[in-house]
Amino acid sequence: MRFLNHxxxxxxxxxxxxxxxxxxxxxxLATLSILTGVFLAxxxxxxxxxxxxLTIVVVMSRLPLSMVLRTARPVIFLVVFTAVIHLLFSQxxxxxxxxxxxxxxxxxxxxxxxxxxxxxxVIFAGTLTLTTSPTExxxxxxHLLSPLKPLGFPxxxxxxxxxxxxxxxxxxxxxxxxxxxxxxxxGADLDSGGIxxxxxxxxxxxxxxxxxxxxxxxxxxxxxxxxxxKGGAGRTRMNPLVWRSxxxxxxxxxxxxxVFLVFLNSRMSLV
Amino acid sequence: xxxxxxxxxxxxSYTYPGSGKFALKGINLEVIxxxxxxxxxxxxxxxxxxxxxxxxLLVPTQGACLVGGSDTxxxxxxxxxxxxxxxxxxxxxxxxxxxxxxxxxxxxPENLGVPPEEIKRRVERALKETGLTDLAGKPTYALSGGxxxxxxxxxxxxxxxxxxxxxxxxxxxxxxxxxxxQQVLWRLHSEGMTLVSITHRMEEILRCDRCVVLNGGSIVxxxxxxxxxxxxxxxxxxxxxxxxxxxxxxxGLVESGIISGEAPPVLEEMVSALCP
Numbered sequence: 001m002r003f004l005n006h007x008x009x010x011x012x013x014x015x016x017x018x019x020x021x022x023x024x025x026x027x028x029l030a031t032l033s034i035l036t037g038v039f040l041a042x043x044x045x046x047x048x049x050x051x052x053x054l055t056i057v058v059v060m061s062r063l064p065l066s067m068v069l070r071t072a073r074p075v076i077f078l079v080v081f082t083a084v085i086h087l088l089f090s091q092x093x094x095x096x097x098x099x100x101x102x103x104x105x106x107x108x109x110x111x112x113x114x115x116x117x118x119x120x121x122v123i124f125a126g127t128l129t130l131t132t133s134p135t136e137x138x139x140x141x142x143h144l145l146s147p148l149k150p151l152g153f154p155x156x157x158x159x160x161x162x163x164x165x166x167x168x169x170x171x172x173x174x175x176x177x178x179x180x181x182x183x184x185x186x187g188a189d190l191d192s193g194g195i196x197x198x199x200x201x202x203x204x205x206x207x208x209x210x211x212x213x214x215x216x217x218x219x220x221x222x223x224x225x226x227x228x229x230k231g232g233a234g235r236t237r238m239n240p241l242v243w244r245s246x247x248x249x250x251x252x253x254x255x256x257x258x259v260f261l262v263f264l265n266s267r268m269s270l271v
Numbered sequence: 272x273x274x275x276x277x278x279x280x281x282x283x284s285y286t287y288p289g290s291g292k293f294a295l296k297g298i299n300l301e302v303i304x305x306x307x308x309x310x311x312x313x314x315x316x317x318x319x320x321x322x323x324x325x326x327x328l329l330v331p332t333q334g335a336c337l338v339g340g341s342d343t344x345x346x347x348x349x350x351x352x353x354x355x356x357x358x359x360x361x362x363x364x365x366x367x368x369x370x371x372x373x374x375x376x377x378x379x380p381e382n383l384g385v386p387p388e389e390i391k392r393r394v395e396r397a398l399k400e401t402g403l404t405d406l407a408g409k410p411t412y413a414l415s416g417g418x419x420x421x422x423x424x425x426x427x428x429x430x431x432x433x434x435x436x437x438x439x440x441x442x443x444x445x446x447x448x449x450x451x452x453q454q455v456l457w458r459l460h461s462e463g464m465t466l467v468s469i470t471h472r473m474e475e476i477l478r479c480d481r482c483v484v485l486n487g488g489s490i491v492x493x494x495x496x497x498x499x500x501x502x503x504x505x506x507x508x509x510x511x512x513x514x515x516x517x518x519x520x521x522x523g524l525v526e527s528g529i530i531s532g533e534a535p536p537v538l539e540e541m542v543s544a545l546c547p
Contacts, residue, residue, distance in 0.1 A: 134370045167370045170412035219365035228382040238377035238390040
């Protein structure tokens with residue numbers, strides 16, 4: 001489980017908080033609303049307000065802030081990279097120069113904007129997965145997408161695929177780790193050389209991994225069939241989703257916050 | 272009281288598609304309600320193929336398999352067989368569907384269309400039976416091998432099948448995991464569940480009521496484990512099986528005249544026989 005120590009995205013941490021208890025459909029819709037709001041934001045004050053809102057949600061979820069922040073770890077490189085690119089290569093009024101590189105005022109603004117936007121997007125999405133179990137998430141998505149079923153959209157199948165994918169992430173990471181160690185023990189060199197050499201060195205890891213994945217998929221399909229799985233028709237749920245008034249309140253609150261912040265952002269952009 | 276036959280194989284043969292060889296050949300076998308049947312055999316003897324006939328994952332190419340009196344070659348029979356017999360497979364990792372323990376136990380009953388309240392009751396009971404109550408909310412990847420296999424058993428018994436088939440369910444477990452699972456099985460058996468253990472580990476059949484030996488896809492022997500252990504005609508080796516070390520020691524003592532009598536099946540009984 002070495003890899004798992006670095007992986008929080010997609011891992012549910014139950015605390016029994018009010019955020020956890022909110023209907024997953026409300027949380028998915030609220031997250032979509034927040035993501036739209038964060039995408040439209042470009043004023044630092046608005047980013048600060050989104051960050052404050054995030055803090056409130058995290059406090060209500062009773063999750064340690066550090067744990068929530070850790071969900072951004074896999075994309076921290078992307079955030080920094082985007083910020084640096086914008087910082088160094090934007091046109092505009094230069095503030096200072098190092099040789100051919102120059103930092104402009106617009107660049108600084110863009111770097112902050114893109115960095116904050118990406119960071120907030122990932123953290124809000126991470127908060128959703130930390131407070132919602134994979135099954136709830138899949139159930140929620142299935143319900144939200146079910147109006148598309150008459151058009152032939154496989155809502156149940158998609159939700160089931162998602163559940164299984166999430167279930168197998170730790171298993172496959174563990175398997176990769178094991179294969180890597182086995183190949184290292186046999187003298188494989190996975191860590192040195194340029195990127196091409198490293199990618200080529202990874203082939204002996206990928207081939208057995210693919211074989212294992214297919215074997216597992218077949219065995220799992222047999223086990224599911226043996227447990228009477230016949231697709232979505234006629235299935236019941238241990239915890240059927242029930243939309244309560246507090247879910248409406250939660251969703252509407254987020255919607256109001258989003259509309260307000262988008263409005264505020266557009267007003268500030270005009271000034 | 273008449274014995275009720277729960278599963279019956281009538282001259283069953285099975286050939287995998289594309290293979291000209293019989294994986295099972297002329298199997299005649301009846302499983303009686305409430306018994307613990309062991310199916311023994313070396314690798315490639317057809318044990319797993321037989322296991323998959325119990326709940327119609329495979330249907331005979333010749334002959335008939337009746338589960339609860341219903342022929343698995345019919346659609347109705349297949350549906351019924353899935354409800355009558357649940358299978359626990361060799362690798363626990365590949366049977367777990369959900370990321371959370373209790374959600375995985377609920378998977379089977381959900382597929383059967385059981386109402387939510389009843390699912391909760393069944394999940395609670397299955398977790399209790401398998402000693403997993405404290406782990407109900409835990410992620411499934413965090414369980415040990417033994418716990419994962421107990422979870423697979425919990426998932427199977429939550430469907431409340433009258434018959435549970437274990438296809439080499441202990442082969443990937445360490446000794447303590449095996450011990451945990453055996454204890455769960457003893458308890459289920461004492462509560463009246465019909466068990467079919469498919470294995471090549473002879474020490475696991477000590478408590479079974481009856482065993483059959485498969486070799487080359489056919490049943491070559493049938494009787495009680497104690498009689499099998501006597502191995503009077505020295506055929507266990509030919510079938511790719513060997514008697515447990517404990518029983519071998521006992522046999523040696525009997526043959527050298529130090530003690531007399533049949534081999535007691537468990538260590539405690541053996542110790543008390545040796546040191547009265």
